[in-house]
Amino acid sequence: MNQRISKNKNCQAYHVHMKGRVQGVGFRPFVYNLAKSLHLAGYVFNRPDGVIAHIEGNAKDCDAFLHLIRTKAPPAANIKDTIYHSTGTKNFHDFKIIPSRQSDRIITEISPDISVCNDCLKEMYSENRRNHYPFINCTNCGPRFTIVDDFPYDRVNTTMNEFTMCRNCMPEFDDPLDRRFHAQPISCPDCGPVYEYFLKGKRYTNFEKLIKTIGEEINKGKVVAMKGLGGYNLSCDATNAKAVEELRTFKIREKKPFAIMFRSIETVKEICNISVAEEEILISWRRPIVIIDQMMENTLASNITSGLNSVGVFLPYLPLHYLLFDQLDSNAIVLTSGNESDIPILCKEKKALEAFQKISGGILINNRKIARRADDSVVKMISEHPRILRRARGYTPEPIDLGFDASGILAVGAELSNCFCIGKEQQAILSQHIGDLKNMETYDFFCENIAEFSRLYRFQPHQIACDLHPDYLSSQYAQESNLPLIRVQHHHAHITAVMAEYKIKEPVIGISYDGVGYGTDGNIWGSEALIADYNEFNRISHFEYVPLPGGDLATKQPWRSGLSYLYHTFGINCKNLDIPFLTTIGIKKTNQLIEAIDHSVNSPLCCSAGRLFDAIAAILGICHQSNYHAEAPLRLENYLTHYTNESYTFSGDRIISCNGMIQEIVKDIQKCKPLELIVTKFHNTVASIAMHQVHLARKESKINKVVLSGGTFQNKYVTEKIVPLLRKNQYNVYYPQEVPCNDGGIALGQLAVAANKRK
Numbered sequence: 001m002n003q004r005i006s007k008n009k010n011c012q013a014y015h016v017h018m019k020g021r022v023q024g025v026g027f028r029p030f031v032y033n034l035a036k037s038l039h040l041a042g043y044v045f046n047r048p049d050g051v052i053a054h055i056e057g058n059a060k061d062c063d064a065f066l067h068l069i070r071t072k073a074p075p076a077a078n079i080k081d082t083i084y085h086s087t088g089t090k091n092f093h094d095f096k097i098i099p100s101r102q103s104d105r106i107i108t109e110i111s112p113d114i115s116v117c118n119d120c121l122k123e124m125y126s127e128n129r130r131n132h133y134p135f136i137n138c139t140n141c142g143p144r145f146t147i148v149d150d151f152p153y154d155r156v157n158t159t160m161n162e163f164t165m166c167r168n169c170m171p172e173f174d175d176p177l178d179r180r181f182h183a184q185p186i187s188c189p190d191c192g193p194v195y196e197y198f199l200k201g202k203r204y205t206n207f208e209k210l211i212k213t214i215g216e217e218i219n220k221g222k223v224v225a226m227k228g229l230g231g232y233n234l235s236c237d238a239t240n241a242k243a244v245e246e247l248r249t250f251k252i253r254e255k256k257p258f259a260i261m262f263r264s265i266e267t268v269k270e271i272c273n274i275s276v277a278e279e280e281i282l283i284s285w286r287r288p289i290v291i292i293d294q295m296m297e298n299t300l301a302s303n304i305t306s307g308l309n310s311v312g313v314f315l316p317y318l319p320l321h322y323l324l325f326d327q328l329d330s331n332a333i334v335l336t337s338g339n340e341s342d343i344p345i346l347c348k349e350k351k352a353l354e355a356f357q358k359i360s361g362g363i364l365i366n367n368r369k370i371a372r373r374a375d376d377s378v379v380k381m382i383s384e385h386p387r388i389l390r391r392a393r394g395y396t397p398e399p400i401d402l403g404f405d406a407s408g409i410l411a412v413g414a415e416l417s418n419c420f421c422i423g424k425e426q427q428a429i430l431s432q433h434i435g436d437l438k439n440m441e442t443y444d445f446f447c448e449n450i451a452e453f454s455r456l457y458r459f460q461p462h463q464i465a466c467d468l469h470p471d472y473l474s475s476q477y478a479q480e481s482n483l484p485l486i487r488v489q490h491h492h493a494h495i496t497a498v499m500a501e502y503k504i505k506e507p508v509i510g511i512s513y514d515g516v517g518y519g520t521d522g523n524i525w526g527s528e529a530l531i532a533d534y535n536e537f538n539r540i541s542h543f544e545y546v547p548l549p550g551g552d553l554a555t556k557q558p559w560r561s562g563l564s565y566l567y568h569t570f571g572i573n574c575k576n577l578d579i580p581f582l583t584t585i586g587i588k589k590t591n592q593l594i595e596a597i598d599h600s601v602n603s604p605l606c607c608s609a610g611r612l613f614d615a616i617a618a619i620l621g622i623c624h625q626s627n628y629h630a631e632a633p634l635r636l637e638n639y640l641t642h643y644t645n646e647s648y649t650f651s652g653d654r655i656i657s658c659n660g661m662i663q664e665i666v667k668d669i670q671k672c673k674p675l676e677l678i679v680t681k682f683h684n685t686v687a688s689i690a691m692h693q694v695h696l697a698r699k700e701s702k703i704n705k706v707v708l709s710g711g712t713f714q715n716k717y718v719t720e721k722i723v724p725l726l727r728k729n730q731y732n733v734y735y736p737q738e739v740p741c742n743d744g745g746i747a748l749g750q751l752a753v754a755a756n757k758r759k
């Protein structure tokens with residue numbers, strides 16, 4: 001069948017090296033099929049640094065091949081570089097996929113996990129041996145990051161290693177024309193992993209029976225623990241308030257909103273007005289949770305969002321989810337990580353069976369090991385682009401190309417929403433979202449995961465970067481490592497992370513509005529206008545310092561910030577202000593707090609934008625106590641329904657005073673102006689202050705590039721107000737997209753600073 005192509009006078013041969021995300025995404029089969037269709041001979045194989053091919057045949061066909069590998073690659077592939085050179089023909093008769101070679105220490109990318117594809121779904125619902133098979137996958141879809149034990153991505157290096165392919169699966173795996181050709185996690189009901197379900201002392205092993213029972217339990221309002229892709233999940237009917245309550249009690253999660261998995265995109269549209277772009281992300285192979293701003297009609301249980309208008313929604317991504325929905329009456333389920341709040345997602349069977357004993361709807365396990373945890377990722381559309389707020393499943397471990405060398409640097413990140421980052425040559429590899437490093441469980445996960453990334457990526461740190469804050473567990477880890485240490489100021493890292501994402505080399509104006517970050521003067525920063533490059537920064541402007549009585553406690557009790565701002569503005573007369581806020585606090589607490597401020601008892605100075613949002617939410621009576629991180633600013637966003645361009649007064653340049661605004665807000669409260677109006681004016685004021693700071697920085701530096709980052713920019717309204725204003729004033733605006741603007745992006749900024757200081 002195959003002619004001796006090389007006898008042809010026109011015959012040419014090429015050595016081709018493809019780099020990027022080319023393993024575990026169906027790339028070799030794609031190359032194989034492409035070569036065959038063009039009548040080329042040769043071979044293709046995986047190497048740790050990419051995919052290597054030798055092609056020979058007609059010159060025209062070789063050219064077509066080199067063009068088409070870039071334009072027709074499988075959906076989840078991402079070719080960053082194709083290097084090829086002509087070489088001698090070797091008289092091949094056929095095209096072959098040959099075994100992987102484990103050679104040098106250079107590593108190519110591991111693919112993120114890919115949601116089940118449409119071809120597999122179609123097959124799962126048709127009559128064949130994989131009918132209703134919950135582990136169905138193919139060359140184009142299935143688990144990746146969460147099953148990879150080592151490089152290169154071959155079955156022996158995954159947790160599927162324990163399952164021997166049966167005689168039906170083997171030929172599919174070997175057949176280049178099969179859509180499971182070299183699909184490493186290939187399996188079927190005869191040879192693959194199995195689910196087991198435990199309910200009230202009964203053990204179910206028949207899948208059809210158990211999925212039906214789970215469906216019945218959820219329909220009855222029970223909570224079920226289920227092994228998912230990157231860990232255990234807890235699930236219940238999202239329209240059943242009692243079920244949601246059980247889930248909240250178990251998780252010790254009083255009010256923080258839950259993300260909701262919907263049956264289909266159509267059912268999402270029944271309650272949310274989503275944009276085309278939002279729909280695109282929801283149905284993409286990454287399947288993140290997408291935060292939708294406004295619900296049209298809230299048919300969900302009231303305790304899901306606890307009064308917020310926004311909701312996190314996502315679509316099924318495992319075959320199991322589809323099979324489960326087939327059994328459900330409801331179109332929406334809560335699907336949340338199986339853990340107590342703030343503790344890493346559980347991923348081991350033994351622990352899960354213990355931990356979920358008290359869950360009313362039973363526990364579903366399976367015998368495919370999870371190589372590493374991954375939570376669901378969270379994305380929000382801001383300024384017309386999807387912005388990552390939590391980076392994990394479907395995104396990790398996609399590297400960020402830096403354009404400078406960062407080899408051997410470990411950046412340990414901040415404390416909240418921790419994520420660390422390792423430097424491999426010119427790439428930064430961010431870990432999956434780890435969580436808040438405030439308890440031993442999360443800290444252990446952090447340490448284990450650093451060891452795990454080091455092993456997987458053959459990474460040996462020579463240098464370590466951390467936050468300036470001496471008390472962060474991540475900073476302590478860095479200190480104890482005994483490696484050369486670089487401390488990076490928190491807001492400098494926020495800005496340099498964005499510079500790294502956009503490969504910006506020259507100095508920028510950085511606006512970092514944030515919760516809290518340790519400043520070089522020992523005070524708490526978070527309203528900074530910086531002129532920054534990778535090496536250093538100059539602090540141009542910030543909000544006036546206001547004491548934060550109670551320190552860390554103030555982040556949980558916004559009323560403390562509220563009272564402190566009132567005292568700062570009105571002095572001792574603040575006690576006599578006729579506003580409901582003070583009545584609620586009561587004179588005793590008010591006096592105590594003022595005394596603490598007067599005597600500087602546990603009252604660090606703070607200028608953070610986050611605390612200003614807290615203060616306003618408290619003074620308006622919208623949020624006195626915070627049940628979860630950033631509840632106060634989120635509750636404020638709820639009131640952004642009024643349209644106005646008005647704003648309040650502020651004064652100062654290098655130090656911005658908000659006293660004028662506080663006075664006017666108190667007056668507006670006394671005049672019983674609608675909260676919607678006050679809240680909108682407040683947000684407009686924040687945008688105006690940012691503009692003022694940017695103008696000041698440009699005047700001093702003649703710089704035109706503006707970077708916006710820090711947790712406050714998760715606020716869609718503020719960001720979408722500032723961005724067009726900046727553009728109108730001829731600034732180039734950069735806002736993070738691939739990396740969170742919250743503290744989940746800090747590690748990348750630290751890495752970039754360390755790498756450039758080393759130069």
Ligand code: ZN
Pocket residue numbers: 116117118119120121137138139140141142
């Ligand atoms: Zn598939």
Ligand code: ZN
Pocket residue numbers: 165166167168169170187188189190191192
């Ligand atoms: Zn099989």
Ligand code: FE
Pocket residue numbers: 490494514515516517710711742743
């Ligand atoms: Fe921060």
